[in-house]
Every structure is written in structure tokens, then in C-alpha cells.
Amino acid sequence: MSLAGNLACLIDESSLVNERKPMNRLELKRFLELRIKKKVKDQFKDGKFHDLIEKVIANPYTLQDAYDSMRVNSKVNLKSKCDNINFDSLAEELASGKFDINSNIYSISSRGANKAKLVLPNLKMNVIQEAIRIVLEVVYRPHFSKVSHGCRSGRGQSSALKYICKEIINPDWWFPLVLNKKIDVRIISKLISTMESMIKDPRLYSLIRSMFDAGILNMEFGGFAKGHGLPQEGMLSPILMNIYLDLFDHEILNLSMKYEVLDAPDSQCDESESKLRSWFRRQIGPTQRNKENMSGVRVHCCRLMDEILLVVKGSKELSLALKSEIETYMQESLYLDFDSKTNVLPCNDPQGIKFMGKIIKRTVREGPAIRAVHKLKEKVELFALQKEEAWDEGTIKIGKKVLGHGFKKVKESEIKHLADCTSVLSHVSRFRKPGMETDHWYKVLLKVWMQDINLKKHDTQEYILSKLLTEKALPEDLKDSFYTFQNHAKSYVSSETRSTVTLLPESNISSELIYITEVLSPLKSMKMCLQRYGITNLEGYPRACHMLILLDHDHIIDWFHGIVNRWLRWYHLCDNFAEIKLMITEKVKKSCIRTLATKYRLHESEIERKFDSDLSRLPSTKDYENDFVNGIPESQDFFYDEGLLYGICYSGLCLLSLARIVSESRPCTCFVIGCRAAAPCVYTIHVMQRQKFPVWKTGFSSCIHPSLHRRRIGLCKQHVKDLFIGHISLQSISFDDWK
Incomplete structure (x- = not known):
């Protein structure tokens, strides 16, 4: 081959090697925001950003990028056909100040006696809000405090929990700050x-005021962090709330410096404490210091949007003073x-504290020596428990034999040559009604006896046979020997534990006590949500939804898969995650199977065989071991960037029911922003949880308007799947499409 041919082949090979892979959602969002970021940086002069509306936002290319950013959130292919928006005319309206907000919003009202009105922006207004959000993120993201978490890249719920569990050492007091203000x-x-x-930029502030006057800035302190991804929150609410509460973040840093640096005397400072704090004390001088003994004081703060937790290492009086200053x-x-x-x-406090939809507790982790003492206690307790189970099993078996013997005697009483006139049964037989069957007569006798012994509601059949029937007939010596053994076992365990612990050196015992912070998921609230959505019945057993x-x-499978996805994403750092996995396999998956069985009128075993591959998305307990490494899911679905894909990470699962099938006479397109695909079905939204406080992120939408x-x-079909699984949120839906 000629030299020219060889060179041509090299060019072709290099082009194949350098061919770029298609970007995922996060990479697309970063790419679009980076293009706007460059325009914003060009407006930085004399320590401020100037004329952002005129030079950046009122730009057709900026508005196009903002619209594409919304389509990425909606999981719409950017190469597909988009909505009919003239970005040039929209940019011209913004630049000239002729953009009318009131004509670009719409309101929807609730039905029934309690009227509630919700104002939402249309598509053009959404594009402008998204452009402003990206611009404000570029300006303020580098200046936010380390105290704040939520709606920030790399600083979300996981980072907040890790900070509370690992960075806060030996705290004494804590309290949440519960905000409540529209x-x-x-x-x-x-x-x-x-x-x-x-x-x-006066025009930017005038636009923000106009949005507030129109009612589309749906920002509510104390109700924001609980409803991630709901349409009433708007595009601008996250960044505006972080900007506003950044004032609190800096104030809490000043207060922590005051309490940690100024209030601690030099004479009682720890040798290992920060040199920076010592330098501050020397610079301020002794006259300005508090003379009270407050050495070793530490103040920690963690804020996830409008959820705030304050933790103090020090006295209760100091904590109360700090709380008072913060509230003022x-x-x-x-x-x-x-x-x-x-x-x-x-x-x-064993009750712990509620924060971020979880329960946070401080518990003692025992060392090897204490665990050895408890191991001896557990062995004796296990032996005593085994004997108790054997005793109960034997007495129940005897009780069943007694019932069988009694039923046999009732049958024999009907045979004249076997009947015993002197027996008790013959004396009570005169109460037997004429024509009453033997089984019925025996049940009547049992009912009379059970009424006579005053049963309680919680008494089970096994308890009745064991305690109230068999044990009363057993010899007293036998019963006394068993219960004496049980009492001796309990006293032995307690006395051995106390005596063994006293033999350990005090230094060993103190060093064995290691306090750790536990994060627990709200299992009770999660079970209540399962019941409210029809997944379980009143007794907690799975049922068909x-x-x-x-x-x-x-x-249907996607809807249940969405619960699993959200629970894995929200609770994988919780210490009681094993109980959540058990709830998934025993309640969620079982309810999914029963829903399909009710739909197709088939037995559950046949449903499992028919939809085996689809139901594999709802894993069993054994499958979790392969999905997690060090407690962190390996699937890419769990690594959503909260700063880029706000509203999707914590979007709750909505309950949709089928309203009607779309026909040619009544066509319908998909309501998701940027999607023009035909919608084969129309669905009805059901608001199942209308309470606003207290709120737990349980896997379901907690405060839909x-x-x-x-x-x-x-x-x-694709966006029904995405909404159920959790790839998009309600913010991606335009509710004015019926107009």
C-alpha cells in the first residue's frame, strides 16, 4: 500500500479512537451550565456581577440552554422535536422589559369545601426561572458555607449524615430549629x-419581585425540605432559600467562634486543642473573656435546606443561651x-432526635471485655429459653390431647352401653338441646368454660391450652421445680454479670465505653404509608393495591420498583437498613405479586412464574449482598447530583390510577416538559398524604398540594415508567397542557 494510503488509514483509526461516547444526564447538565457559566463570569467587574438580565439571561442561546437543561431533567432526548418556543422573541421581550408575567402563569384550584389555589408558571416562565437559577448558582455556589447541605453538588443528605456521625465527637446537647414561615x-x-x-442588576430584582407578586415563588420555610421535587416549589426556590439562609450559616459560625474561643479560659484549655483558637484568645486579651468555666466548648450546626440541627458540647445553660440567641x-x-x-x-436520650426524616441517637458501643461478660449472660439466657420453649411445647401438646380426650368422651356419651351415669358429663347432658349435633355440643361446653376463666383479648389458643388448661392440672411439685429453675437462671445471670464487671479494672471499663451516633429510618411511619396507599391492611399484612x-x-411492577429505589437511595446509610430490606421482601414484593394476581385472576405462584424476569427487579434479601459495597449502592441510579438534578433525588412516589384510554377523537400528548410523544393513556393523581407536619421521607410524596x-x-409509556421509578419528578410535568 502507498504511503498516502497508510496515512489515510491512520487518520481513520485515530478518528475512531477519539470518537466521544454519548454523555449521560449529569454530563449534559454540567456541559449546559458550563456554557452559561462562561457568560456570567464575563460580567464580573469591580467585585460584583453586572447586568445579568441584559447580558446573560436575555440571550437566545442562554434560554435555549436553560430549556435543554429542563429537558435533561425530564429525561427527554435533546435531539427530539422540541416545543414551539421562539427564543429570539422571548429574549427580546426580556431585554426590552415587555415580558408580562401574569400572562405566563396559570392557577389550579382544589375541589370540595376547602378551596386551595396553586399558581404555577407556564413553559416560557419555567425557562426564564431555570435560566435565572443557573446564573444564581454560578454566582453563589463558591460562597456557600460548609454548614449547608442540600441542592448542592457533593453536599446532600449523605454528606450531612456523615458529618453528624463522624465529625461531631462526644456532644452533650442538641436541638432542631423548626422553622414555620411563608x-x-x-x-x-x-x-x-x-x-x-x-x-x-435592578432589572433582575424587579423580575424576582414580580414573580413574588404573581404568586409563583412558592417558598415556604419549614415545609420546603420535606417536599422535594413537587411542582409547587418552583425552579427558583432551592437557590433562593440557600441564598437567604446563608445569612444564618455565617451567623452560626460567628456564634460558634464566640462560644468556643471567647468563653474558654486559657488556664483550662486542652493541650491538643486548635492553635488558631489559642491565637485568637491571645489577640483579644483577658479583659474581654467570660470568667465562667466553659472550657472544651464546641458548637456544631448542620443545615439541609430549611432543616437545621444544632449540637453543643458543653453545659445545658450554654446550650439554652445559644438557642435563645439563634431564635432572636x-x-x-x-x-x-x-x-x-x-x-x-x-x-x-434514648428517644433520639428527628432530623432529615430520620431518627438520630447516641448509643454506647461495648468493648471486648464487656462483650465477653454479656456473652456468658446470653448463653445462660439461651439455655433457660430453650427449656421454657420445651415446657410450653409439651404443655400445649398435653392440652390438645386433653381436648381430644374430652371430645371422645362426648361421643361415647351418645352410646348407651358406654355411657357413665356417674360422670360429670352425664350431669350436664340434660342442658343439651334436642337435635344438637355432637360437635356443636362440645363447642358450647368449651365456650362456657372459656367464659368462666375470664380470658383476655391477647390470649392465644396456645396460651390457653398451656397456662389455663394443662398447667392447672399438673402436679404442684413439677410446676414449682420448673419455675424455680427459671428464677435461679435469671438471678444467676444478673449476679454473674455484676460480679464479673466488678472484677474488671475501672480504667478498662471506662475505656470500653465508646459512644457512637446511630441513624435510624422511621419504620413506623413507613408502615403507616404502606397502609395508607393500600399496600398493607390494618394488621400490616401485604394486600393487593x-x-x-x-x-x-x-x-405496576415499576411502581413497586420505585419504592425499592427510593428506600435504597434514602436509607442505605441507616443502621436499621436490614429491617428495611425485610420490609421490601415481605411487604412490598408480596403486595406487587398479589396486585398482579388480582389483575389477572391467577394464583400467586403462577404469577411468580409468569413474571419471573420482571419481578427480579424487586430483589430478595439475599440479592442485597451483591448490590452493596460498604453500605453504598453500586448502581449508577443512586449517584444523582443534588446540585444538578434537584428534585429528582428525593422525589416521592405518586399514586396514579388509569382514567381513560386515549382515542382518535380525544387525542392527548405527554404532559412532561419537552416531550411531544403521544400519550396512550390519561392518569389521575391521588393525593394520599395531605398533612404537612411532622413529615418523613418515606418513599411517597409527602405534601402534594x-x-x-x-x-x-x-x-x-416511557415517562410513566420514569415517574414511577424516580428518574423524573412532578416538577417535570406541565399541568396547563389541557388548555
Whole structure:
């Protein structure tokens, strides 16, 4: 081959090697935001960003990138046909100040006696909000405090939990700060005055005020972090809340410096403490220090959006003083209301504290020596338990034989030559009604006897046979010997434990006590949600979810798969994760099988064989061992970036039922932003949880606005799957498409 041919082959090979792989969702979001970031950086002059509306946001290419960013959130292919938006005319309206907000919003009202109105932006308004959000993220992301978590890249729920469990050492007191305030004129004015220190753009602030006046800034303190991904939150709410509460973050850092540095005398400082704190004390001088003994004070704060937890290492008086100062600052400077009933609790309180939809506790982890003592105790207890189980099993067996013998005697009493006139049975036989069958007569006798012994509601059949029938007939010596053995075993365990612990050196015992922080998922609230959505009955047993029966079988499985996805994503760091896995296999998966069995009127075993490959998405308990490494899921679905894909990570599962099949006479397209595919079905949204407090992230949407109840939406098959599994949220749905 000629030299030219060889060179041509090299060029072809190099082009194949350098061919780029298609970008995933996160890479696309970063790429789109990076293009806008470059435009924002060009407007930085004299320590501020200038004219962001005119130079950046009112730009057709910026609006196009913002729209594409929304389509990425909606999991829509950017190469597909988009909505009919003229970005040039929209940019011109923004630049000239002729953009009318009131004509680009719509409202929906709830039905029934309690009217509730919800104002939502249309597509154009959503695009503008997304462009403003990206611009504000570029400006403020580098300046946010390390205290804040949520809606930030790399600083979400997982980082907050890791900080609480690993960075906070030996705390004494903690308390949550429960905010309760809707955005008002004072808060908007304070927010804008705060933003003016970094952004000089009166037109941007005028646009934000207009959005507030129109009612589309649905920002509510104390109700925001609980409803991630719901449409009433809007595009701008996350970044605006982080900007506003950043004032609190800096104030808490100042207060922690005051309590940790100024209030600790030099004479009682620990040798291992920070040199920076010692330097601050030397610079300030002894005259400005508090003379109280507050050495070793530490103040920790963790904020996930509007959920705040304060942790203090020090005295209770100091914690109360800190709480009072924080509440005064919140009320007087930030104009926020809060729950004044919140108490300062000791960290060793067995009840723990509620934060981020979880229960956080401080417990003692025992060392090897203490565990050895407890191991001896457990062996004796196990031996005594085995003997008790054998005793109960024997007495139950005897009770069943007694019942069988009694039934046999009743039957024999009907045979004249076998009947015993002197027996008790013959004396009570005169109460037997004429024509009464033997079985019925025996049940009547049992019923009379059970009424005579005053049974309790919780007494089971086994308990009745063992304790109330057999044991009363056993010899007293036999019963006394058994219960004496059980009492001796209990006293032996307690005395041996105490005596063994006293033999250990005190230094050993103190060194064995290691306090750790546990994070527990709210199992009780999760079970209540399963019952509310019809997955379990009142007794907690799995049942068929009847509202899903009309859906296709793959969507039914996707709906249950969404519960599993969310629970794995939210609770994989919890210490009681094993109980969650048990709930998945025993309740969620079983309910899915029974729903399909009710739909197709087949036996559950046949359903498992028929949909074996689809049901494999709902793993069994053994499957979890392969899916987790060091407690972290390996699947890429769990690594959503909260800063880029806000609202998707914590979006709750919605309950949709089939409303109707789309026909040619009544066509419908998908309601998801950026998707123009035909919707084969129309679905009805059911708001199952209308309470707003207390709120737990349990896998289901916790505070959907009541106006969305029984609202109908059209969805294509792919987006029904994405919404159920958790790849998109309700923010991706445009509710004005029926217009």
C-alpha cells in the first residue's frame, strides 16, 4: 500500500479512537451550565456581577440552554422535536422589559369545601426561572458555607449524615430549629438587599419581585425540605432559600467562634486543642473573656435546606443561651417564625432526635471485655429459653390431647352401653338441646368454660391450652421445680454479670465505653404509608393495591420498583437498613405479586412464574449482598447530583390510577416538559398524604398540594415508567397542557 494510503488509514483509526461516547444526564447538565457559566463570569467587574438580565439571561442561546437543561431533567432526548418556543422573541421581550408575567402563569384550584389555589408558571416562565437559577448558582455556589447541605453538588443528605456521625465527637446537647414561615414582603426585601452585595442588576430584582407578586415563588420555610421535587416549589426556590439562609450559616459560625474561643479560659484549655483558637484568645486579651468555666466548648450546626440541627458540647445553660440567641436572630434579622416548643435534649436520650426524616441517637458501643461478660449472660439466657420453649411445647401438646380426650368422651356419651351415669358429663347432658349435633355440643361446653376463666383479648389458643388448661392440672411439685429453675437462671445471670464487671479494672471499663451516633429510618411511619396507599391492611399484612389494577403489568411492577429505589437511595446509610430490606421482601414484593394476581385472576405462584424476569427487579434479601459495597449502592441510579438534578433525588412516589384510554377523537400528548410523544393513556393523581407536619421521607410524596388531587395528566409509556421509578419528578410535568 502507498504511503498516502497508510496515512489515510491512520487518520481513520485515530478518528475512531477519539470518537466521544454519548454523555449521560449529569454530563449534559454540567456541559449546559458550563456554557452559561462562561457568560456570567464575563460580567464580573469591580467585585460584583453586572447586568445579568441584559447580558446573560436575555440571550437566545442562554434560554435555549436553560430549556435543554429542563429537558435533561425530564429525561427527554435533546435531539427530539422540541416545543414551539421562539427564543429570539422571548429574549427580546426580556431585554426590552415587555415580558408580562401574569400572562405566563396559570392557577389550579382544589375541589370540595376547602378551596386551595396553586399558581404555577407556564413553559416560557419555567425557562426564564431555570435560566435565572443557573446564573444564581454560578454566582453563589463558591460562597456557600460548609454548614449547608442540600441542592448542592457533593453536599446532600449523605454528606450531612456523615458529618453528624463522624465529625461531631462526644456532644452533650442538641436541638432542631423548626422553622414555620411563608415568604412575605419583608423576606423578599431582605433577600434582595443581600443579593445586592454581589449582583448589581435592578432589572433582575424587579423580575424576582414580580414573580413574588404573581404568586409563583412558592417558598415556604419549614415545609420546603420535606417536599422535594413537587411542582409547587418552583425552579427558583432551592437557590433562593440557600441564598437567604446563608445569612444564618455565617451567623452560626460567628456564634460558634464566640462560644468556643471567647468563653474558654486559657488556664483550662486542652493541650491538643486548635492553635488558631489559642491565637485568637491571645489577640483579644483577658479583659474581654467570660470568667465562667466553659472550657472544651464546641458548637456544631448542620443545615439541609430549611432543616437545621444544632449540637453543643458543653453545659445545658450554654446550650439554652445559644438557642435563645439563634431564635432572636431568626426572628429579628431574618423575620422567620419557629416552633418555640422545641427543647434542648441530652444526646444520650434514648428517644433520639428527628432530623432529615430520620431518627438520630447516641448509643454506647461495648468493648471486648464487656462483650465477653454479656456473652456468658446470653448463653445462660439461651439455655433457660430453650427449656421454657420445651415446657410450653409439651404443655400445649398435653392440652390438645386433653381436648381430644374430652371430645371422645362426648361421643361415647351418645352410646348407651358406654355411657357413665356417674360422670360429670352425664350431669350436664340434660342442658343439651334436642337435635344438637355432637360437635356443636362440645363447642358450647368449651365456650362456657372459656367464659368462666375470664380470658383476655391477647390470649392465644396456645396460651390457653398451656397456662389455663394443662398447667392447672399438673402436679404442684413439677410446676414449682420448673419455675424455680427459671428464677435461679435469671438471678444467676444478673449476679454473674455484676460480679464479673466488678472484677474488671475501672480504667478498662471506662475505656470500653465508646459512644457512637446511630441513624435510624422511621419504620413506623413507613408502615403507616404502606397502609395508607393500600399496600398493607390494618394488621400490616401485604394486600393487593386496587388502585393500580387497571395499569399495565410492567407499570405496576415499576411502581413497586420505585419504592425499592427510593428506600435504597434514602436509607442505605441507616443502621436499621436490614429491617428495611425485610420490609421490601415481605411487604412490598408480596403486595406487587398479589396486585398482579388480582389483575389477572391467577394464583400467586403462577404469577411468580409468569413474571419471573420482571419481578427480579424487586430483589430478595439475599440479592442485597451483591448490590452493596460498604453500605453504598453500586448502581449508577443512586449517584444523582443534588446540585444538578434537584428534585429528582428525593422525589416521592405518586399514586396514579388509569382514567381513560386515549382515542382518535380525544387525542392527548405527554404532559412532561419537552416531550411531544403521544400519550396512550390519561392518569389521575391521588393525593394520599395531605398533612404537612411532622413529615418523613418515606418513599411517597409527602405534601402534594391538594389542588392536584384527582387532576388528570397525559403521560407516554416511557415517562410513566420514569415517574414511577424516580428518574423524573412532578416538577417535570406541565399541568396547563389541557388548555
